[in-house]
Amino acid sequence: MDAELARPAPPPALPPIARLARTLAGAGRRLRRQHKAMAGGAIVLLFVLAAVFAPWLAPYGPTQQNFADAMQGPSWAHPMGTDSFGQDILARTLYGARSALWIGFASVALGLVAGVAVGLLAGLRGGRVEWALMRVVDGLLAFPELIMAMAFMAVLGLGMGNVILALALSFVGPFARTVRADVLQVKARPFIEAARLMGVPEREVILRHVLPNVAAPILVQAGMRISIAILLASGLSFLGLGVVPPTPDWGLMIAEGRGFVAMAPWMSGMPGLALATLLVGLNLLAEGLSDTLDPRTGGTHA
């Protein structure tokens, strides 16, 4: 990585012991900063496990209805209560982790791939291609993410696949712009020119020299986007513009519970708590990672 380039070279007069002490202090600071990432990682891991093992953990099927037990409060039979259809909320929350995580990862991955491709092309080609691509990106960035995702949902129609597509499309702009800005910086570095002069094929230059140097900030951004994606996806389903009703989805569950707040607050309370916890975990993880990975922001958080 470009840690050596970003930091000023240490003064050469320093005795070895002092240098060692400085390195150790730096490592210690890094480790302490990782507490945040560790805590976040533990929370996220818990949700990933819940999502993977949902069929074994859930006491009932996520769409198994039982009208005799509708709108029951938390009890031993239904630890998180039941909703207005008599569906077990614990089961639906566990399965909801699946849809939330899947939508989050898939949409960010899709948007990342498309955005990196556009950004690389624009940054490396320059000229008219760059101008045209960046104007399209500017156009995409003129819309707030949720509004754009809503527009895409209006065009594409409801359903989980379309939610992923709509979110991915609304992430292309930000990714492309970051990648292009980084590519422009990396492109001007001497080692890229050197590689070109040595006759390294263009594909090799991009894959071996450009891409690794723009990867860290992009991955950090991708990490932060996952929580935004999950937030937007559940927001879309809350608005009734996301996945379709029988699917166990936190946003849908919160929306269903909104009308029953007075009688059954657990209906939207439980899935909302799960959503909030997952978002805290993802944010902590992303912040911790960006503190460690990104040398530019490394010093600001104490």
Next chain:
Amino acid sequence: MSTAGTVPTPNHRISTGTTATAVGVPLSVLAAVRRNSWIDLAASAIAIGGNAFPSFYLGVVLIWVFSVSFQWFPSMGYVSPWSDPLTGLWHLALPALTLGAWYVGLIATVTRASLLEVLSQPYMAAARARGEPGWRVVWVHGMRNVAMPLVTVIGLQLGGMLRGAVMTEVVFTLPGLGMMITSAVQTREYLVVQAGIMITALLFITVNFAVDRTYTLLDPRLRKHGR
């Protein structure tokens, strides 16, 4: 509906924006000055909570606590604050609180981080050494330098603000822009969807432009080589 729909959004947003700034900035200044004290802890708790609780969920929770349990505030509906100020503000209280929690958190985080950085600068020590009172050092010398990153973040996070506003309107059934777009998408009224999205984009671009212009007002150094 499409013409009547746009009025509450700015009202709601202005009330939220002012409240959030009025609460967020002093809170974070206290947090930064008394670092690691309980005020600092409380500020971080609000920041993390406001960030994690999506506005549609926070809205439902607030309805549960303040409308259903305590019955202090109405859970839905909109009365224009212009025609009936008291009832209007009373109806806007919960929505503004919902949207504001996130905003207070954001403003507090940014202000705290940049103020901490500014406080360690040599010119702050110099100002203290000249015998200036502590509040003047922080508010005049410190906040002037915090204003820039704060305005940047407020501008950058406008998208998040709009996101929150759409959700909040739907939770509290406020007849605003977000509500209009949502119901138009549901009923496939594409013209209304288009119009709503265009208005939002226009708002977004205008505010971003205004934020860019603010830089020269806030930082005299940028004025000389102005574009």
